[in-house]
Amino acid sequence: MGNCVFCEIVKRVQSAYIIYEDDKVMVFLDKRPYNPGHLLVIPKEHYTDIFDIPDDLLAYLITIVKKMSNVVKNALNASGIRLVQNNESSAGQVIFHFHFHIIPYYDTIDFPTDKQSIADILRKWINETKGIPNH
Numbered sequence: 001m002g003n004c005v006f007c008e009i010v011k012r013v014q015s016a017y018i019i020y021e022d023d024k025v026m027v028f029l030d031k032r033p034y035n036p037g038h039l040l041v042i043p044k045e046h047y048t049d050i051f052d053i054p055d056d057l058l059a060y061l062i063t064i065v066k067k068m069s070n071v072v073k074n075a076l077n078a079s080g081i082r083l084v085q086n087n088e089s090s091a092g093q094v095i096f097h098f099h100f101h102i103i104p105y106y107d108t109i110d111f112p113t114d115k116q117s118i119a120d121i122l123r124k125w126i127n128e129t130k131g132i133p134n135h
């Protein structure tokens, strides 16, 4: 889809700190994080919102959201995780390519908060656990 920044990230026309990808999904750091480690989980194929994403893809996506929530919780020692998913501009959707936000919360932040360091920590965690752990 033209002019879609997330499709451009999938095609690697735009850069992003990509944490995980497979044939269906991509996970990367939010460009303007609410908190350090704020992730976006998107389908690689372009769907606008909850109203047009197919059920089976949505079901798969939420399993990745769960796994990545565990990665953030454990790798960055988050005390809590907020999930956000906005549909239509009136509800705060800014990029019109379906996405989940994974927003971690912390009691204390004990890691470097620049994006490169966070990406390295998360990628290392996934590599060492040989895939995305469930818990």
Ligand SMILES: [Zn+2]
Binding pocket: 001, 004, 005, 006, 007, 008, 045, 046, 047, 096, 097
């Ligand atoms: Zn798109």
